[in-house]
Amino acid sequence: MTKYNGSCHCGAIKFEIEAELTNFRTCNCSICKKKNAVMMSVNETDFKLLQGQEHLALYQWNLKIAKHHFCKICGIYTFHHTRSIPGVMGVNVNCLDDVDLSHIPIKYVDGASLSSKTDAD
Numbered sequence: 001m002t003k004y005n006g007s008c009h010c011g012a013i014k015f016e017i018e019a020e021l022t023n024f025r026t027c028n029c030s031i032c033k034k035k036n037a038v039m040m041s042v043n044e045t046d047f048k049l050l051q052g053q054e055h056l057a058l059y060q061w062n063l064k065i066a067k068h069h070f071c072k073i074c075g076i077y078t079f080h081h082t083r084s085i086p087g088v089m090g091v092n093v094n095c096l097d098d099v100d101l102s103h104i105p106i107k108y109v110d111g112a113s114l115s116s117k118t119d120a121d
């Protein structure tokens with residue numbers, strides 16, 4: 001496991017994860033599709049918010065279990081707490097700083113049909 005730093009575009013939100021950079025995914029559920037994000041799963045215990053709690057917006061809908069966070073200033077989706085696996089977070093891998101992600105394969109997840117059409121992740 002390696003430590004990586006992540007941030008939103010404006011830098012208000014900074015976080016750290018301890019993880020292996022693998023299992024990147026993109027998903028076609030209703031929110032992932034519109035975010036167009038590439039994500040990876042990180043255990044909550046391997047995630048640390050370093051700064052920006054006050055700038056973190058929370059978006060919830062439908063069952064209101066998943067917690068989708070984004071920066072109130074620059075609007076960038078940074079990470080979310082998943083609905084499907086408690087204790088596991090999805091992190092926007094493109095928010096990771098100073099790391100080359102170009103060689104890591106991205107898996108396409110059909111979230112739209114795995115779950116209810118409105119709140120797959």
Ligand SMILES: [Zn+2]
Binds near residue numbers: 010072076
């Ligand atoms: Zn920001």
